[in-house]
Amino acid sequence: MDRGAHLGLPRLCVLLAALLAIFPCCSQGHWMWLGIASIGVPEKLGCAGLPLSPRQKELCKKKPYLLPSIREGARLGLHECKRQFRHERWNCSVADNPSDASALEGALFPSLGYEMTSGTKETAFIYAVTAAGLVHSVTRTCSAGNMTECSCDASLQNSGSASEGWHWGGCSDDIQYGMLFSRRFADSPTTNSTEKETDSLALMNLHNSEAGRQAVVAMMSVDCRCHGVSGSCAVKTCWKTMSPFEKIGSFLKDKYENSIQISERIKKKVRRKEKEQRKVPIHKGDLVFINRSPNYCVEDRKLGVPGTHGRECNRTSEGPEGCSLLCCGRGYNTHVVRHVERCECKFVWCCYVRCRRCESMTDVHTCK
Secondary structure, three states: HHHHHHOOHHHHHHHHHHHHHHOOHHHOOOHHHHOOOOOOOOOOHHHHHHOOHHHHHHHHHHHHHOOOOOOOOHHHHHHHHHHOOOOOOOOOOOOOOOOOOHHHHHHHHHHHHHHHHOOEEEEEEOOOHHHHHHHHHHHHHHHOOOOOOOEEEEEOOOOHHHHHHHHEEOOOEEEEHHHHHHHHOOOHHHOOOOOOOOOOOHHHHHHHHHHEEEHHHHHEEEEEEEOHHHHHOEEEEEEEEOHHHHHHHHHHHHHHHEEEOOOOOOOOOOOOHHHHHHOOOOOOOOEOOOOOOOOOOOOOOOOEEEOOOOOEEEEEOOOOOOOHHHHHOOOOOEEEEEEEEEEEEEEEEOOEEEEEEEEEEEEEEEEE
């Protein structure tokens, strides 16, 4: 059943209005909420009923066929955010499957509300990975031939080095269209803001969104197919393609680990916070942040920080998922989990499968 039908269209509309009132960031065009898998956007709502900025609504009305790609881009970004941080104190928690509207209202935005406006490294990563997800999704839609205004990138075809036994061909991903649409859609709340709204946080978000898009370009790869008699590789046809989004996410996670703190006083471009470092350039592919992150150890409902109490940890690991780091020195509880499964299955003629019932016990450690 469609999620919108389950909630009821009037109830969903009221819920969206409540979310906008509680979390005004959404009214400024934080389109990424569309990526929450459990929320189906009823077609009856249309673009006008979505919490988008005026320009985003305008683009949505002009290109309604791109709404699934926008949704998929947000889903890609949020899913990758959770995958990259699944073992850390901040785990990019988002409510995937709230059982009802009340759970949705309580769990959807508080988990990301603080990070959306905190100006921290986490804010930087969210903006970068969702902008990259939008590029990836729209470009895939183009390459699949599902749009009339873009398709494959044919500019390289029939060129290359014949003497070296290869040439460009095939269907290269038309990443330029994806980049252009991502800039127009994801950046529009800031580019259309008043002078008062265009502050250091907005410029930081713009920079990080572009860094996310540049990551997709930087991770482009070349695929080739061999041609020749009996499977030989006398000639290769090659084309450019985007990397799997997991690789792009890992690339951005490295950028997150090496992100640069910038000054709050921004006039035309971002600059480093440390005065002695300001002559060192900041590249457009770097992630930048203004404020230092909290430790995310203790729950803070006002900020939507869940804390690490109850999180499962690895007692033997010294990494971020280890009980020492993840539990913030509070210690951990150990309990035994009993697993029952079918095992040692054999086919018996004729005609059924006979299995044993196997049990195992596992120690599970959770933070105090």
